[in-house]
Amino acid sequence: MQDGAAAPGPELLAAGSGHRPGPVTDRFLETMPAAFCFLDRDWCIGYVNVEAERLIGRDRDELLGRLVWSAVPQLSDSPFEASFRSAVATGHPLTFEAAAPDGSGGWLEVRAWPGPDGLAVYALDVTDRRTAEQAARRAVARTALLARLSAELFGQRDAGAALGRLAQLVVPVLTDGCIVTVVDREGRARDIGSWHVDPARRPLMERYAQIRLDSLPASSPVAQALYAGTAVTESVAAVLDLMPAGPARDLLEALDPESAVVLPLTDEERTVGVLTLYLDRGRAVTEEDIDTARQVAAEAARAITRVHVQSQQAQLAEALQRSLLTEPPAIAGTAVVARYVPAAEAARVGGDWYDAFLQRDGDPVVVIGDVVGHDTAAAAAMGQLRGLLRGIAHHSGAGPADVLRGLDEAIAQMHTDTMATAAVARLERASGAVGPGGAWDRLRWANAATRPRWWSSRTARSPCSADRSAT
Structure with a gap:
C-alpha cells in the first residue's frame, strides 16, 4: 500500500458488518509479514491479522469489538495514540516510527490510513534496519572521535590542555559521563577533566572529580587501574558499597550512573593515568565501543608521556639557562x-x-x-x-x-x-x-x-x- 491509498473498506474489515474477507483477501491479510488491524470510528478493534495477534500478544477473540485503548493499554498516552488521533483529525495518512509497545526493545514502522468508517493501521518490524543504521552511525562517530582525538592531542602545542578536554570528546560517543585522571612525574594522581551528556549533571561531575580520589578505597576500580594497570567494569552500586559516607559518595549517588568502565592509560608498561566512563541505565555498550575506548586510552597515554617529556625538557632548559646566568x-x-x-x-x-x-x-x-x-x-x-x-x-x-x-x-x-x-x-x-x-x-x-x-x-x-x- 502507498501513502494516500484508500483504506480497506468496512465491508471487508469491520466486525459486525455481515461480511468477511473473501478467500484471496483473507489469505493475503492473514499471511502478510506486517501487522494489520482496523479501528472503527469509535476506536473499537474491527479486525486483526495473525501478525498483529503476535505483536500484541493476545488472540483476536480477546481483541475484536473492544476499545483499542483498553484492549491494548500500552498504546494509551503513547506516540501511537497521538499519531492515530492526528491522522483521524486531519484525514491525512501518516507514517511514523516508534518503539514496540510490548517493551521488547524492537522498533516498528507504522502507517495509518484514515477513512470514513475508521482507521486502517499497518505496522512493520524495522528493528534490524534501525539496528544497522544505528551501528553505521556509531561506527562513523567512533571514527570521527579518533580523528578528532589525534588532532587535539598531537596537533596542538599544549597537549596538557587537550587532555583536560578529553572527557568532552568521548561524551556522548562512548559514554554518558567521563573523568580523566593523570599521574604526574612524581607519581601523584589527579583528575584533570570531566564531562556529562546531561548539562544538569556537569556541575555534579566536576565537584565529584575534585574530591573522589581522596575517598576511593584501594579496592575500587579506579585504584585497581592506577596501581595494578587493570581494566575494570563494575556496577556503581558495588562502588558505592566500597565508599565511606561523605560528600564524594553523595555526589556519586546524585549522578546516578548504572555502571562504570575504568581503563588504565598505559604507555611502555607504565600507568600514566585512568579513563573512567560512567554509563546511565539503558545504555548498551558494544565491543566496538570498548575497542574504541581502548584506542582512546592508548592515545591519551602517549600524550601524557609527551607532556612529561616536554616538562622534563623545560626543566632541563631552565636549569641550563639559570646555570649560565x-x-x-x-x-x-x-x-x-x-x-x-x-x-x-x-x-x-x-x-x-x-x-x-x-x-x-x-x-x-x-x-x-x-x-x-x-x-x-x-x-x-x-x-x-x-x-x-x-x-x-x-x-x-x-x-x-x-x-x-x-x-x-x-x-x-x-x-x-x-x-x-x-x-x-x-x-x-x-x-x-x-x-x-x-x-x-x-x-x-x-x-x-x-x-x-x-x-x-x-x-x-x-x-x-x-x-x-x-x-
Whole structure:
C-alpha cells in the first residue's frame, strides 16, 4: 500500500458488518509479514491479522469489538495514540516510527490510513534496519572521535590542555559521563577533566572529580587501574558499597550512573593515568565501543608521556639557562638586582639573558639580551654570546655601541646562524673622575639586532645604534 491509498473498506474489515474477507483477501491479510488491524470510528478493534495477534500478544477473540485503548493499554498516552488521533483529525495518512509497545526493545514502522468508517493501521518490524543504521552511525562517530582525538592531542602545542578536554570528546560517543585522571612525574594522581551528556549533571561531575580520589578505597576500580594497570567494569552500586559516607559518595549517588568502565592509560608498561566512563541505565555498550575506548586510552597515554617529556625538557632548559646566568656583582655604592622568570609552556625557554659586570676602568655595565629561539640550542647560544660580550667589553673598555659592533662582527664569523637583540648600558662619571671615590652621574647606552651572515646587507640597516647618554 502507498501513502494516500484508500483504506480497506468496512465491508471487508469491520466486525459486525455481515461480511468477511473473501478467500484471496483473507489469505493475503492473514499471511502478510506486517501487522494489520482496523479501528472503527469509535476506536473499537474491527479486525486483526495473525501478525498483529503476535505483536500484541493476545488472540483476536480477546481483541475484536473492544476499545483499542483498553484492549491494548500500552498504546494509551503513547506516540501511537497521538499519531492515530492526528491522522483521524486531519484525514491525512501518516507514517511514523516508534518503539514496540510490548517493551521488547524492537522498533516498528507504522502507517495509518484514515477513512470514513475508521482507521486502517499497518505496522512493520524495522528493528534490524534501525539496528544497522544505528551501528553505521556509531561506527562513523567512533571514527570521527579518533580523528578528532589525534588532532587535539598531537596537533596542538599544549597537549596538557587537550587532555583536560578529553572527557568532552568521548561524551556522548562512548559514554554518558567521563573523568580523566593523570599521574604526574612524581607519581601523584589527579583528575584533570570531566564531562556529562546531561548539562544538569556537569556541575555534579566536576565537584565529584575534585574530591573522589581522596575517598576511593584501594579496592575500587579506579585504584585497581592506577596501581595494578587493570581494566575494570563494575556496577556503581558495588562502588558505592566500597565508599565511606561523605560528600564524594553523595555526589556519586546524585549522578546516578548504572555502571562504570575504568581503563588504565598505559604507555611502555607504565600507568600514566585512568579513563573512567560512567554509563546511565539503558545504555548498551558494544565491543566496538570498548575497542574504541581502548584506542582512546592508548592515545591519551602517549600524550601524557609527551607532556612529561616536554616538562622534563623545560626543566632541563631552565636549569641550563639559570646555570649560565650568574649572580650580579657587588658594586660599591650601587645595588644591582635581577628578576628572571622563564616561560612556563613546555620547553619554551632559552634565549633571554641579563648580565652586569665591571669594565677595566671600574665602570659598571648592564646587559639585557635575547637570542632568537625557544629551546636548549638557544640557551647554549645565549651562553656563548654572553661570554663574548663580556670579553669584548672588558678587554676593549669601549662604549656600548662599540661593544655591540664588536659582538656583531664576532657573531658573523663564529655563530653564522645566530640572531640576537641586546641593549648595553654603562654608568659613567661625567666629571672624568676615576676610582671608587667618584660618583656615576651619566648613563650611556645602545641597542642592536645582530645579523646572521646570510642576512642581505642591501636590505638590512646597521645592526648597532650609536651611543646615547643621559645625565
